[in-house]
Amino acid sequence: MTYSEENYLKVIYHLSHTANKGISTNAIANVMESKPSSVTDMVQKLADKELVEYVKYQGVTLTQKGMFMALMIVRKHRLWEVFLVEKLDFSWDEVHDVAEQLEHIKSEKLTNKLDEFLGFPTEDPHGDPIPDKDGRIASIDKKLLSEIGVSKKVICVGVKDSSPPFLQYLDKQQIALGSSIEVVAKEDFDHSLSLRVDGKNVTVSNKIASNLFVKPV
Amino acid sequence: MTYSEENYLKVIYHLSHTANKGISTNAIANVMESKPSSVTDMVQKLADKELVEYVKYQGVTLTQKGMFMALMIVRKHRLWEVFLVEKLDFSWDEVHDVAEQLEHIKSEKLTNKLDEFLGFPTEDPHGDPIPDKDGRIASIDKKLLSEIGVSKKVICVGVKDSSPPFLQYLDKQQIALGSSIEVVAKEDFDHSLSLRVDGKNVTVSNKIASNLFVKPV
DNA sequence: AAACATTTTTAGTCTTGGCTAAACATTAAG
DNA sequence: CTTAATGTTTAGCCAAGACTAAAAATGTTT
Numbered sequence: 001m002t003y004s005e006e007n008y009l010k011v012i013y014h015l016s017h018t019a020n021k022g023i024s025t026n027a028i029a030n031v032m033e034s035k036p037s038s039v040t041d042m043v044q045k046l047a048d049k050e051l052v053e054y055v056k057y058q059g060v061t062l063t064q065k066g067m068f069m070a071l072m073i074v075r076k077h078r079l080w081e082v083f084l085v086e087k088l089d090f091s092w093d094e095v096h097d098v099a100e101q102l103e104h105i106k107s108e109k110l111t112n113k114l115d116e117f118l119g120f121p122t123e124d125p126h127g128d129p130i131p132d133k134d135g136r137i138a139s140i141d142k143k144l145l146s147e148i149g150v151s152k153k154v155i156c157v158g159v160k161d162s163s164p165p166f167l168q169y170l171d172k173q174q175i176a177l178g179s180s181i182e183v184v185a186k187e188d189f190d191h192s193l194s195l196r197v198d199g200k201n202v203t204v205s206n207k208i209a210s211n212l213f214v215k216p217v
Numbered sequence: 218m219t220y221s222e223e224n225y226l227k228v229i230y231h232l233s234h235t236a237n238k239g240i241s242t243n244a245i246a247n248v249m250e251s252k253p254s255s256v257t258d259m260v261q262k263l264a265d266k267e268l269v270e271y272v273k274y275q276g277v278t279l280t281q282k283g284m285f286m287a288l289m290i291v292r293k294h295r296l297w298e299v300f301l302v303e304k305l306d307f308s309w310d311e312v313h314d315v316a317e318q319l320e321h322i323k324s325e326k327l328t329n330k331l332d333e334f335l336g337f338p339t340e341d342p343h344g345d346p347i348p349d350k351d352g353r354i355a356s357i358d359k360k361l362l363s364e365i366g367v368s369k370k371v372i373c374v375g376v377k378d379s380s381p382p383f384l385q386y387l388d389k390q391q392i393a394l395g396s397s398i399e400v401v402a403k404e405d406f407d408h409s410l411s412l413r414v415d416g417k418n419v420t421v422s423n424k425i426a427s428n429l430f431v432k433p434v
Numbered sequence: 435a436a437a438c439a440t441t442t443t444t445a446g447t448c449t450t451g452g453c454t455a456a457a458c459a460t461t462a463a464g
Numbered sequence: 465c466t467t468a469a470t471g472t473t474t475a476g477c478c479a480a481g482a483c484t485a486a487a488a489a490t491g492t493t494t
Binding site for chain 2: 480481482483484485488489490
């Protein structure tokens, strides 16, 4: 497995969550900032290795084997993110690029020892679930904050967008994983939300609210 | 800096310690298990980037810039080895291949935070010195056990050869970094040594003794 | 000092992963 | 149901890094 093949598998895995048909070469190229023609080539190589199912013009899906490898890459990525935040004091907006490199380190022993060292965490610093060594994911029931009704109380459990600007915005508003949030009011005009976050009043736009995962308290 | 360029710099750095003239393409090719012609190509590329001084047919030496980059790679390699042994319970014969991968992770912040997390170690698990963030190395005065006179007492501070078979042999004889060693006798015939290692009698061949670094107690 | 052996470089080739431009499918619209 | 628009693949090309075989430089010997 080359570096590049691993990246393709990871991207296909992530795209599989939003779309439930075959993933188009175009979609992959967009995410990878490359060209559809390059994707076609690589996808054919992955199909030869039986990591993806590929029908011309119909898109790509992961095979069992490909799914497992993708899960192991995601596992490594998220474990390293936990390591960076918990042990090395990185903030949650700084970890992505480094984890993007660390996820390619090949050593099953390292991955499993790291998992143990971290106390077998089930979620990364953004609230995303961490597959265990057999690829199993503990699914948590979570909703977008934007779907929560007025006067309901919830706890912040994850972010949908984990780009640095969004995460830094949340830091500024003192919204973090574990924060308790009450929806005080919803504005009809722009769908913005008035919240009480850990006792403080905060107003957020609908765009913010639809990128925050919460669970009923 | 590509992965491959980094490996060349590292190899040239290591070879510079034993030979103090220019390093030949042949020597590099041997260590890298590649061919001299491939080395010539790469070395010319490194010279274009001013990371090495290169005169045709005369061999290669590191420039200031190249030396610093090499030191940073060695620094990362050795810090990760400490991490693997101290935090993840790897044994000293298992760390090399994984550290070989980890040394290429690009993030100054990661390296320095890791250094801090480990308590700014000055040596790796094999007793090799770890360059600090400015590339400085604390030099320790050490001799080969084979050069020590009879009835002298020393402490084991490093290994010259850190291949798994040698390290595993030392484990079996319960010789480790920090072990106190007294040279009880030296055999004229085969230059083998009778030792007292932490109170136990052990006999080792000259080959073993000339791969163990010790310092006077 | 010339001839031979060794080392090093050059020239040309291969593979991987990417690109552009052109050809080919599919879908949507008239 | 045919054409236009869009999406996808093919064909041909490029750069990096490695290789083989051949040419050139260095060194070693007599």
